Every structure is written in C-alpha cells, then in structure tokens.
Amino acid sequence: MPSPSHDVENKDSLYTSSSSDLSSTQEGVTAVYEAKSRLINEHLQNEVGFGRYQIQLFFLTGLGWFADNIWLQGVAIILPQIQKELKPTRVEFATFALYIGLILGASTWGILADLIGRRLSFNITLFIAAVFGIAGGGANSFVTLCSLIACLGFGVGGNLPVDGQPFLTRRLLG
Incomplete structure (x- = not known):
C-alpha cells in the first residue's frame, strides 16, 4: 500500500x-x-464602445426592472392595510389577482412584442402598470382593488423575462 x-x-x-x-x-x-x-x-x-445609446438603454431597461420589482413588493406591503380598511374574507386574493395578471400579461405581451415591436410593447406595458397602479390607490372595495391589481399585473407581466431571455434585447430605443 x-x-x-x-x-x-x-x-x-x-x-x-x-x-x-x-x-x-x-x-x-x-x-x-x-x-x-x-x-x-x-x-x-x-x-x-460605450456611448449615449448604451446609457439610455441602461436607464430604460432599469426602469422596466424597477417597475417589475416595485409593483410586486408594493402589493405585498399593502396587504395588512387592505385587511384593516376593506376587511376582505381572504386578503390573499389580492396577490392571487396580481399573479393572474402577470401570467396573462407575460403570455400576451411575449406574442405582441413580436407583432407590434418591442419598443412599443415596452412603452405600453409601462403605461398600463402606471395607470392601473395609480387607480388602485383609489379603489373603494376589495373586488375593485383586485381587478385593478390584476390589470396592473397584466402590464407588469409584459416586462418580465420571456423564455429565459430579457424582454428588452436590442433596438429598443431605435
């Protein structure tokens, strides 16, 4: 040995x-x-090189990722306040509504991005997320809030990565 x-x-x-x-x-x-x-x-x-185009693309894609993360965290943060003010029987349905919107948005916007273009799709999804996110702040019932959160999720779902690739690839600004 x-x-x-x-x-x-x-x-x-x-x-x-x-x-x-x-x-x-x-x-x-x-x-x-x-x-x-x-x-x-x-x-x-x-x-x-690294010039004006890359800097604009960096900030624009950062805005998309910011929107993804802020809305997901925002809905999680407001759940205790929803429970106090609107008194739903199951507050989890607000998160469920968000995820339903995300699923539908990711499915829809992945296809629409190929049809109408990634730049237009990206701008529309950010607009949808902004409008329905602001409107959700004025909801007076739990059903209305869940509907607005689902619509918000539909917009945010278009910014999520599709098929493992980032939604924004090239020619976003051009």
Missing part, C-alpha cells in the same frame, strides 16, 4: 509539467479559445 506522502508527490508532479502544456490546455482553455476571446474583447472595447 503506498504511503500518503507518495500520493502527494504524484499529485504535485501532475501540476509541474512544462509551461507550454499549461498555457494551451490549462483548465480546459485552449490557445485558440484565448485568441478568440482576446479578439472579441478588443472589438467590443475599441469598435463598439
């Missing part, structure tokens, strides 16, 4: 091979892959 120190020596010898072998196959990265990566990085840094 080999001693433990003998195993350590064998493992060390695996890592002390020549530097030319390590540079071409270290951790599965070949020299060809490194050359391609270097070429792509140089192209992105020197030719594509």
Whole structure:
C-alpha cells in the first residue's frame, strides 16, 4: 500500500509539467479559445464602445426592472392595510389577482412584442402598470382593488423575462 506522502508527490508532479502544456490546455482553455476571446474583447472595447445609446438603454431597461420589482413588493406591503380598511374574507386574493395578471400579461405581451415591436410593447406595458397602479390607490372595495391589481399585473407581466431571455434585447430605443 503506498504511503500518503507518495500520493502527494504524484499529485504535485501532475501540476509541474512544462509551461507550454499549461498555457494551451490549462483548465480546459485552449490557445485558440484565448485568441478568440482576446479578439472579441478588443472589438467590443475599441469598435463598439460605450456611448449615449448604451446609457439610455441602461436607464430604460432599469426602469422596466424597477417597475417589475416595485409593483410586486408594493402589493405585498399593502396587504395588512387592505385587511384593516376593506376587511376582505381572504386578503390573499389580492396577490392571487396580481399573479393572474402577470401570467396573462407575460403570455400576451411575449406574442405582441413580436407583432407590434418591442419598443412599443415596452412603452405600453409601462403605461398600463402606471395607470392601473395609480387607480388602485383609489379603489373603494376589495373586488375593485383586485381587478385593478390584476390589470396592473397584466402590464407588469409584459416586462418580465420571456423564455429565459430579457424582454428588452436590442433596438429598443431605435
């Protein structure tokens, strides 16, 4: 039976091979892959750049993600106050209404984005979320509030990622 120190020596010898072998196959990265990566990085840094378009796109997509997160958190935050003021038998139906709207919105706006364009779809979904979110603040009954929250979810659902890809890809501003 080999001693433990003998195993350590064998493992060390695996890592002390020549530097030319390590540079071409270290951790599965070949020299060809490194050359391609270097070429792509140089192209992105020197030719594509980062200008006004990328900054506008960053803020616009940030607005979409902000809308997604703020409305979901907002409905969760107002549940105790809904319970106090409107006295529903099951306050969970407000969250249920939001998720119904999200499901319908994600299904609808994913298809509409291909038909009418991503830019127009994005702007419409933000408008729907804003209008119904503000209108929800004036609801005088639980059923009305749930209906407005479902419509809000329909708008917000269009901003959610579709098929694992972000809703906003390219040419959003142009």
